Amino acid sequence: MKRIVYREWLVQPQRYWGLLAILAALVAVGGLSALYMEHEGHWVTGMTNSVVWGTPHVFAVFLIIAASGALNVASIGTVFDKKAYKPLARLSGLLAVALLIGGLLVLVLDLGRPDRLLVAMTTYNFSSIFAWNIFLYSGFAAIVIGYLWTMAERKGNHLQKPVGTFAFLWRLALTTGTGSIFGFLVGREAYDAAILAPMFVVMSFAYGLAVYMLVLFYTFDADGRPIGPAMLKRLRNLLGLFVAAILYFTLVYHLTKLYGAKHSDIEAFILINGGLYSAMFWVGWILIGGLLPLGIIYHPELNQQRDWITTACALVIVGGFAAMYVIIVGSQAYPQEMFPGHNVIQFGAPGDVGGRIAPYSPSLPEILLGIGGVGIALLITAVGVRVLQFLPESLADRDVDPHASARPAA
Amino acid sequence: MATVMMKGVLLASLVATFGMGVVAQAEEVGDYVLPSSKAASLENCVEPTEYMRRNHFELIRHQRDQTVYGGIRGSDHGISGCVSCHVGYDDKGAPVEIDGKGQFCQSCHEYAAVELNCFDCHATVPTGEAWNHEVAAAHAHLPGAAKTGPTSAER
Amino acid sequence: MNHETESMNQGRRDFLGAAAGVSAAAVAPGMFLHTPVANAAARTEPVTDMHRWGLLVDTSKCADGCTACVDACDTENGLNLQSKPLGDDKLKWQNQRSTWIRKVKLQDNLTGNVTNLPLMCQHCEHPPCVDVCPTGASFKRADGIVMVDRHTCIGCRYCMMACPYKARSFIHEQVDQKLTRAPRGKGCVESCTFCVHRLDSGDISTACADACSAEGHQALVFGDLKDPTGPLRQALAKAPSRQIRQDLGLNTGVRYTGL
Ligand code: SF4
Numbered sequence: 143m144k145r146i147v148y149r150e151w152l153v154q155p156q157r158y159w160g161l162l163a164i165l166a167a168l169v170a171v172g173g174l175s176a177l178y179m180e181h182e183g184h185w186v187t188g189m190t191n192s193v194v195w196g197t198p199h200v201f202a203v204f205l206i207i208a209a210s211g212a213l214n215v216a217s218i219g220t221v222f223d224k225k226a227y228k229p230l231a232r233l234s235g236l237l238a239v240a241l242l243i244g245g246l247l248v249l250v251l252d253l254g255r256p257d258r259l260l261v262a263m264t265t266y267n268f269s270s271i272f273a274w275n276i277f278l279y280s281g282f283a284a285i286v287i288g289y290l291w292t293m294a295e296r297k298g299n300h301l302q303k304p305v306g307t308f309a310f311l312w313r314l315a316l317t318t319g320t321g322s323i324f325g326f327l328v329g330r331e332a333y334d335a336a337i338l339a340p341m342f343v344v345m346s347f348a349y350g351l352a353v354y355m356l357v358l359f360y361t362f363d364a365d366g367r368p369i370g371p372a373m374l375k376r377l378r379n380l381l382g383l384f385v386a387a388i389l390y391f392t393l394v395y396h397l398t399k400l401y402g403a404k405h406s407d408i409e410a411f412i413l414i415n416g417g418l419y420s421a422m423f424w425v426g427w428i429l430i431g432g433l434l435p436l437g438i439i440y441h442p443e444l445n446q447q448r449d450w451i452t453t454a455c456a457l458v459i460v461g462g463f464a465a466m467y468v469i470i471v472g473s474q475a476y477p478q479e480m481f482p483g484h485n486v487i488q489f490g491a492p493g494d495v496g497g498r499i500a501p502y503s504p505s506l507p508e509i510l511l512g513i514g515g516v517g518i519a520l521l522i523t524a525v526g527v528r529v530l531q532f533l534p535e536s537l538a539d540r541d542v543d544p545h546a547s548a549r550p551a552a
Numbered sequence: 553m554a555t556v557m558m559k560g561v562l563l564a565s566l567v568a569t570f571g572m573g574v575v576a577q578a579e580e581v582g583d584y585v586l587p588s589s590k591a592a593s594l595e596n597c598v599e600p601t602e603y604m605r606r607n608h609f610e611l612i613r614h615q616r617d618q619t620v621y622g623g624i625r626g627s628d629h630g631i632s633g634c635v636s637c638h639v640g641y642d643d644k645g646a647p648v649e650i651d652g653k654g655q656f657c658q659s660c661h662e663y664a665a666v667e668l669n670c671f672d673c674h675a676t677v678p679t680g681e682a683w684n685h686e687v688a689a690a691h692a693h694l695p696g697a698a699k700t701g702p703t704s705a706e707r
Numbered sequence: 708m709n710h711e712t713e714s715m716n717q718g719r720r721d722f723l724g725a726a727a728g729v730s731a732a733a734v735a736p737g738m739f740l741h742t743p744v745a746n747a748a749a750r751t752e753p754v755t756d757m758h759r760w761g762l763l764v765d766t767s768k769c770a771d772g773c774t775a776c777v778d779a780c781d782t783e784n785g786l787n788l789q790s791k792p793l794g795d796d797k798l799k800w801q802n803q804r805s806t807w808i809r810k811v812k813l814q815d816n817l818t819g820n821v822t823n824l825p826l827m828c829q830h831c832e833h834p835p836c837v838d839v840c841p842t843g844a845s846f847k848r849a850d851g852i853v854m855v856d857r858h859t860c861i862g863c864r865y866c867m868m869a870c871p872y873k874a875r876s877f878i879h880e881q882v883d884q885k886l887t888r889a890p891r892g893k894g895c896v897e898s899c900t901f902c903v904h905r906l907d908s909g910d911i912s913t914a915c916a917d918a919c920s921a922e923g924h925q926a927l928v929f930g931d932l933k934d935p936t937g938p939l940r941q942a943l944a945k946a947p948s949r950q951i952r953q954d955l956g957l958n959t960g961v962r963y964t965g966l
């Protein structure tokens with residue numbers, strides 16, 4: 143088999159610096175928003191005592207699970223020994239670290255006291271899933287960096303498989319942990335389900351891959367590197383599989399919830415009468431993030447065209463944000479069930495919501511903070527591929543796996 | 553930490569640049585007790601002055617955990633004691649915020665270039681402090697029974 | 708700091724049973740029996756699990772439209788010093804300002820009966836807020852009071868997600884005015900402390916219960932759940948009471964009758 147050659151990203155300087163400038167601007171605006179929120183306090187956001195986690199968490203959780211999903215491409219190559227995925231591994235590792243950093247920054251900057259980060263890192267409460275996640279996240283970054291090293295350094299090559307396997311297991315733990323942040327909240331009906339954690343794992347597969355494909359297409363187009371149709375087909379089908387799996391888990395999730403009669407109110411809220419949240423569920427999560435991309439991926443003509451596949455990836459990401467919004471914000475907007483058999487007529491002051499749907503509308507600083515996190519992730523990626531050898535020269539089919547067609551016979 | 557160090561470096565260079573004038577001021581370190589405060593009339597702080605200058609934060613921090621977790625209040629190492637004794641008063645006899653410009657805590661912390669963030673949460677003048685054991689004794693009543701008289705007077 | 712919150716779990720027992728006098732054995736040694744502190748004094752020893760503080764709400768006595776407990780709590784803990792930040796929406800602010808205790812009005816779906824009750828931190832024996840707090844800032848004192856150590860709270864708000872009673876508030880704005888006895892500042896989470904500053908000065912009372920009595924309603928009885936002869940246990944013995952979300956098995960320190 144031909145040796146894979148990796149080469150720095152050779153896009154024209156104007157285009158590269160233009161891209162960096164745009165990303166840097168996003169990051170700067172995000173940083174300023176965080177400072178503003180920090181200085182004024184969280185009243186400038188849409189968050190309240192009812193909806194305590196808002197848009198920043200939507201972005202942060204999306205980025206974090208996408209990070210673990212982005213690593214999947216490398217895992218398929220190393221852990222499951224699929225040769226064709228090997229050239230994709232380096233970018234996969236880089237993207238995983240970048241997305242994780244972006245997500246964590248958003249999470250941290252949305253704290254009430256980000257200045258106490260040191261406290262968070264030195265005093266642990268080991269019964270808290272959240273504290274475990276701090277370990278899982280920092281460990282993930284370290285392992286992936288080690289993993290990248292085994293790929294790039296000849297001396298480390300033989301370690302690639304064990305380290306890669308370890309990274310794969312770790313990323314499963316990480317996403318399960320992220321899902322469990324929500325899954326263990328007994329006081330909130332929507333989250334009280336064991337299936338939430340595996341659902342997060344499946345979501346991470348899809349979102350991570352979608353982000354990966356977009357970045358791959360963009361970088362390859364920009365400096366004219368080829369991607370062969372077989373490679374395209376492989377990635378496309380994989381994405382289709384993951385998206386279908388999300389739909390399946392979503393179905394199971396809601397069926398289990400509907401089955402337990404005491405959850406039927408929240409189910410009705412998410413599925414039918416939740417207004418914006420129901421719309422986000424059906425249009426965002428199911429249609430845009432599920433059915434449409436599936437339609438494209440399995441359409442015999444559309445799925446041959448790169449532009450359509452790109453569109454499918456973008457739709458999956460949009461749907462992912464909608465899903466996060468429904469899961470995170472929608473479930474908080476729904477009132478906590480405290481008095482079964484009773485109607486809550488009054489709950490504190492008129493605006494002090496309880497017993498009815500809590501209003502939440504994201505404010506500009508929150509959104510900009512979230513986008514800043516995306517900006518950071520992409521900035522790290524852009525710089526990474528430019529200065530180091532992350533991208534393979536070619537993903538043309540004959541370069542990737544010349545014996546692919548001959549193998550069954552052999 | 554970084555800012556603290558930076559401020560330290562700045563201060564050092566200032567001292568170097570302005571020479572004697574600044575050094576003269578530096579010699580007065582510690583004289584931040586305000587004449588109008590109760591502390592001015594006392595011989596010593598709760599511990600010897602020299603000790604307090606260096607270690608007051610250790611005492612406060614130790615007491616902080618005692619209070620938060622053990623419920624031990626009213627020790628003289630608590631921050632409310634610092635405030636009530638060191639707070640300055642204006643001409644009309646009203647207390648001045650202790651983290652304000654030129655006040656006891658602020659001026660020394662500024663001199664030493666150490667961040668002062670106790671007062672993000674803690675009261676800067678003695679207010680609503682009077683739920684101490686004396687008030688409690690006066691308020692003593694049979695638990696659960698009606699208590700008469702407004703408590704606001706006690707605050 | 709966790710070991711301090713552990714001790715209560717050992718003394719764990721169903722205290723509905725205790726109210727009915729079943730577990731008298733657990734409280735039998737004379738040293739556990741005590742009378743309310745007559746000569747109030749500030750404590751010098753750390754709190755222990757000899758006491759567990761609790762509150763009984765008699766919803767039948769809680770008056771419609773009365774907010775005495777809420778107002779008293781606000782003054783006691785300096786929550787009345789909060790002011791709406793310039794430019795914030797009025798209704799949104801009501802959901803952003805700190806509220807440690809709120810009046811809740813319920814209507815029975817079947818009978819149409821209306822019930823009033825105050826709702827605050829229930830001081831759970833197994834507090835979900837403490838379980839989830841990443842830094843251990845949420846903690847349970849040896850005497851059962853659940854509090855936030857504001858020195859280590861990072862404002863992640865996970866405890867607010869975990870609390871089944873919406874008992875906690877996040878401080879959304881800069882705090883300019885605060886009381887010496889109740890420090891509070893931007894970016895941390897807070898909730899009812901059972902007027903811990905009073906207890907620590909040897910005064911067994913809370914502002915809400917005092918205010919309710921002063922209004923003549925006597926709907927709130929505060930006291931020691933471990934003192935079988937104390938007013939709280941006496942009141943608990945008189946009528947059946949229950950916990951809100953009893954199904955969660957949190958063994959709350961706040962109980963309700965007539966619910
Ligand atoms: S009521 Fe809420 S805040 Fe209070 S102890 Fe229970 S879980 Fe924690």
Ligand code: SF4
Pocket residue numbers: 839840841842843844845855859860861862863864865866867895896
């Ligand atoms: S907001 Fe503070 S008290 Fe609540 S879980 Fe986070 S760190 Fe703990």
